[in-house]
Amino acid sequence: MSLVRRCSRTACGRPAVATLTYVYADSTAVLGPLATYAEPHCYDLCAEHSERLTAPRGWDVVRLSDGSGPSRPSGDDLEALANAVREAARPPERAAEAGGSGQGPQVTGETRRGHLRVLRSPDS
Numbered sequence: 439m440s441l442v443r444r445c446s447r448t449a450c451g452r453p454a455v456a457t458l459t460y461v462y463a464d465s466t467a468v469l470g471p472l473a474t475y476a477e478p479h480c481y482d483l484c485a486e487h488s489e490r491l492t493a494p495r496g497w498d499v500v501r502l503s504d505g506s507g508p509s510r511p512s513g514d515d516l517e518a519l520a521n522a523v524r525e526a527a528r529p530p531e532r533a534a535e536a537g538g539s540g541q542g543p544q545v546t547g548e549t550r551r552g553h554l555r556v557l558r559s560p561d562s
């Protein structure tokens with residue numbers, strides 16, 4: 439277990455600088471400051487992948503300031519929003535998963551691809 443958070447993209451081992459949270463109920467992807475803990479719907483991204491981020495079709499991307507941008511007047515409000523959507527996105531079966539083999543957060547490649555495959559087929 440490393441204390442350094444890494445980018446969750448396949449074949450990318452750079453240190454993570456931001457956390458992406460998928461809010462399925464609102465079809466919104468929220469990119470904000472690095473989360474203090476990992477959750478199934480959160481993915482850590484390095485600076486490069488944060489810049490390149492694109493949302494699936496029909497989704498909105500909300501980018502939260504990390505505090506370094508003085509042009510944002512309501513950073514605190516936006517951070518509160520990010521926390522709120524993380525709470526809302528928390529799946530009900532999380533407790534069941536946590537009681538398993540003690541292998542840590544479920545951020546495996548299979549899990550991530552499974553989510554994306556679902557997102558890419560909104561119709562037909």
Ligand SMILES: [Zn+2]
Nearest residue numbers: 445450484487
């Ligand atoms: Zn990366």
